[in-house]
Amino acid sequence: RTVYVNGSYLPEHEATVSIFDRGFLFADGVYEVTSVLGGKLIDFAGHAARLQRSLDELEMANPTTEEDLLEIHRELVRLNEIDEGLIYLQVTRGAADRDFAYPEDATPTLVLFTQAKSGLADNPMAKTGMKIISIEDQRWGRRDIKTVQLLYPSMGKMAAKAAGAHDAWMVEDGVVTEGTSNNAYIVKGNTIITRHLGHEILSGITRTAVLRMAQEAQMKVEERPFTMEEAKQADEAFVTSATTFVMPVVEIDGAAIGTGQPGDVVARLREIYIDEMRKAAV
Ligand code: PLP
Numbered sequence: 001r002t003v004y005v006n007g008s009y010l011p012e013h014e015a016t017v018s019i020f021d022r023g024f025l026f027a028d029g030v031y032e033v034t035s036v037l038g039g040k041l042i043d044f045a046g047h048a049a050r051l052q053r054s055l056d057e058l059e060m061a062n063p064t065t066e067e068d069l070l071e072i073h074r075e076l077v078r079l080n081e082i083d084e085g086l087i088y089l090q091v092t093r094g095a096a097d098r099d100f101a102y103p104e105d106a107t108p109t110l111v112l113f114t115q116a117k118s119g120l121a122d123n124p125m126a127k128t129g130m131k132i133i134s135i136e137d138q139r140w141g142r143r144d145i146k147t148v149q150l151l152y153p154s155m156g157k158m159a160a161k162a163a164g165a166h167d168a169w170m171v172e173d174g175v176v177t178e179g180t181s182n183n184a185y186i187v188k189g190n191t192i193i194t195r196h197l198g199h200e201i202l203s204g205i206t207r208t209a210v211l212r213m214a215q216e217a218q219m220k221v222e223e224r225p226f227t228m229e230e231a232k233q234a235d236e237a238f239v240t241s242a243t244t245f246v247m248p249v250v251e252i253d254g255a256a257i258g259t260g261q262p263g264d265v266v267a268r269l270r271e272i273y274i275d276e277m278r279k280a281a282v
Pocket of ligand 1: 033180181201204205206207241242
């Protein structure tokens with residue numbers, strides 16, 4: 001596999017980053033994951049815009065321009081012959097003598113790599129649905145910044161696995177924030193309910209697109225908090241993320257949602273999302 005590091009395309013075993021990199025020492029870095037369908041990028045502009053916002057919030061320099069970044073993405077897709085899969089991008093503040101204060105002169109580190117993954121669009125999970133558990137949200141207070149501090153979400157995935165589930169939804173002050181690596185939704189009749197944006201959740205690029213498409217399809221959207229109790233009573237539930245798109249949730253903390261099978265509203269949203277995003281891919 002060919003990867004990208006600070007201006008060079010290299011075989012993965014030749015790519016190196018300093019042990020003094022602040023991404024490694026302080027999780028002082030941000031990332032983006034963009035999916036690839038038919039060799040093209042899904043919502044690249046959305047990911048590039050959020051990357052810039054994450055960097056701005058952390059006063060970190062952007063090592064590249066949106067135009068150059070698009071070229072790097074495309075070149076990696078070409079070099080690795082990715083038809084379906086994802087591109088991971090990470091920017092860290094760079095290498096510097098270890099000190100909590102930001103260094104003044106560090107050069108940011110930019111790393112990208114691809115992962116080929118068949119079955120993103122034709123994901124069998126879309127037919128069966130996910131089982132999720134709830135856990136307390138113990139992450140820091142700026143979840144709107146897409147940082148590489150992912151240990152608590154990893155612990156959540158492990159707790160879900162141990163419970164025989166696929167993922168966990170996180171609960172804070174009695175309401176659901178989001179999933180470990182996705183935004184969380186419930187459906188009641190023709191209404192989609194998902195937590196409003198703020199520092200408490202990541203503004204999903206998929207979330208933005210899906211809420212727009214839901215409204216265009218005459219569904220109602222309510223951006224407000226919901227409890228686990230309300231979720232268990234919902235007709236349908238789902239999550240969204242760049243790599244799972246729209247994925248049905250059929251069980252929450254052992255309780256079946258609706259019929260216990262993926263429902264029509266979520267199936268329809270998934271189809272609309274994949275169709276439209278394929279057409280708009282770059
Ligand atoms: N929320 C969290 C905590 C995430 O980690 C992610 C994606 O990784 C999302 C939401 C979904 O964001 P997106 O749709 O941009 O992938």
